[in-house]
Amino acid sequence: MKCLFLLCLCLVPIVVFSSTFTFQNPIDLSSDATPRTPVLDLADKELDSRLSYRIIPTLRGGGGGEVYLGYSPNSAAPCPDGVFRYPSDIAPSGTPVRFIPLSMQFGSGIYEDQLLNIQFNISTVKLCESYTIWKVGDYDESLGAMLLETGGTIGELDSSWFKIVKSSLAYNLLYCPSTPFIYPLFSDDNLCAKVGVVMQNGKRRLALVNDHPLDVYFSKSS
Numbered sequence: 001m002k003c004l005f006l007l008c009l010c011l012v013p014i015v016v017f018s019s020t021f022t023f024q025n026p027i028d029l030s031s032d033a034t035p036r037t038p039v040l041d042l043a044d045k046e047l048d049s050r051l052s053y054r055i056i057p058t059l060r061g062g063g064g065g066e067v068y069l070g071y072s073p074n075s076a077a078p079c080p081d082g083v084f085r086y087p088s089d090i091a092p093s094g095t096p097v098r099f100i101p102l103s104m105q106f107g108s109g110i111y112e113d114q115l116l117n118i119q120f121n122i123s124t125v126k127l128c129e130s131y132t133i134w135k136v137g138d139y140d141e142s143l144g145a146m147l148l149e150t151g152g153t154i155g156e157l158d159s160s161w162f163k164i165v166k167s168s169l170a171y172n173l174l175y176c177p178s179t180p181f182i183y184p185l186f187s188d189d190n191l192c193a194k195v196g197v198v199m200q201n202g203k204r205r206l207a208l209v210n211d212h213p214l215d216v217y218f219s220k221s222s
């Protein structure tokens with residue numbers, strides 16, 4: 001009896017995993033008739049993982065201000081490791097990012113809903129190289145949010161998976177913590193959290209939010 005129970009316990013993950021896997025199987029996806037929707041930049045060109053882009057909020061004035069890599073207050077990191085937005089659209093240009101798909105199966109294109117790492121494309125000293133890769137930090141109790149920071153490795157568990165989804169105005173960024181091996185390549189929005197902005201020491205810090213995700217455009221950086 002006990003043996004049977006144990007056997008059932010062992011089978012559960014296999015059944016769950018295999019059904020999930022069949023559903024999301026990349027081989028099924030490629031024979032899927034539904035074409036993936038490419039993400040477009042401000043010039044209506046398809047995003048490319050070999051290029052970099054500035055992330056520009058759709059709002060203008062004080063609601064605008066591009067996304068940049070800056071020093072985090074209270075961080076022990078030896079390098080800038082905070083993801084911020086400038087306070088207005090008259091501030092300097094943001095820091096370019098590149099989007100690196102979990103799988104290159106779909107070529108160098110970047111598609112809506114595709115799981116991605118995000119990396120600031122800046123020249124930096126060796127010590128700071130890993131601090132170009134976006135990740136979601138621990139819950140910050142004083143701000144009541146998980147803040148976006150940097151420090152990780154492309155394709156590894158110490159970085160975070162994001163995706164770009166269409167919003168009514170432009171695009172939103174979502175953070176999708178699902179294990180890539182269970183939800184390969186594309187993941188369900190319901191398992192993701194929205195990226196928005198919280199105030200931290202007078203600066204606009206990107207963070208996971210329940211409401212008001214940041215609506216953004218992407219502009220190819222020259």
Ligand SMILES: *[C@@H]1O[C@H](CO)[C@@H](O)[C@H](O)[C@H]1NC(C)=O
Binds near residue numbers: 049051052098121
């Ligand atoms: C990163 O930036 C450098 C310098 O601006 C540029 O030459 C290179 O093409 C960029 N890489 C990507 C992937 O955009």
